[in-house]
Amino acid sequence: MKHKYISSKMKKGKPIINDRFLSRHVPETRWYHASTLNMMLRNFPVLYIKPDNGSAGTGIIRVKRLNRSQSLISYKTTSKVCSNRNIVFEVVKRMRRGKKYIIQQGISLATYRNKPFDLRIVLQKPSNRWSLTWMSAKVAPRSNSIVTNVAKGARDARIKEILRGADQPLHVSRVLWTLSDVSYKIARKLGSRFSFRILGLDMGIDKRGKVWFIEANTKPNFHGLKKLDPIQYRRYLQAKRRIEASR
Structure with missing residues (x-):
């Protein structure tokens, strides 16, 4: 199965918005x-x-x-x-x-040193099952930043470091479990509709610790992430090679 690229945010978001469980994690x-x-x-x-x-x-x-x-x-x-x-x-x-x-x-995102952050989650499907191969945080450059995109000055950071150091008291293990659970469900839902082999999910945590889905990317950017976490990056590369070999 060849991976399909879809750029439309609404086309990728609709199946999640229409899902009875996942819709609880989607902003209007x-x-x-x-x-x-x-x-x-x-x-x-x-x-x-x-x-x-x-x-x-x-x-x-x-x-x-x-x-x-x-x-x-x-x-x-x-x-x-x-x-x-x-x-x-x-x-x-x-x-x-x-x-x-x-x-x-808009979601009132949790903050780290007074700067909002969101999360980068990557899932890949090298065989017949989805595998979560990457989790990290993106911290905005300023407290009033409009977006948390690295292309707009945000920085990538290790997810546990940011969750543990958040300005709001977050139950880190519970957040990580929910984040993983919701991300897998999103991948399965979208994978049942489209021929996806890799998904980059922008996920948010609000100040109360609730997990939110922001949008899905079918061509996630891994520029600069090798240095951030070589072990996770190796896992991502291994899955990527298996996907390419199966074409």
Whole structure:
């Protein structure tokens, strides 16, 4: 079975959103429309508007509701306070013409030294079963960073070090078990729909320790990870070679 690449966030997310168990771990996610933005801004304090086919955190717009009449809109390295009546206009100004966008409920991510972090989980399917071959954390460069992508200045770090040193008290063993369990279930769900052999999952932990699925990548980037954890990297390479040999 040849591995299939899918760039659409919504196409990869829909099977998980529609799953009765896994949907508990997915932030509210919809196609972007002006009416959806206004509705979700009433329901959630933070929203992320993302290109459906984007990667590396490029093009993401964050909207934070400040009060009933104003929001803070952040894009790239700039932020602007604007009236909620003008929020659609301000968002559209920052969108790329002709691109589809999704809108997603923002998660109050756990922090490490006051910087939000999320988690990089990689599963591979060298034979007929999924194998979890990589787990690490990505720590944002600043406390107010819009994204935690390494391409935007975040740093990769060992997952246990970050979970144990988090600013919030996390039950590390329970978080790791749930993270593994949910990740395997996501891989099996997506693997039953598409011919995937490798999945990179962006997962989040909120300040209360709940595990969240953010998005799936069918071509995860391993640049620079060999030095971070040579043992895990060797495990990833072994699975990769078996996948390539089975083609």
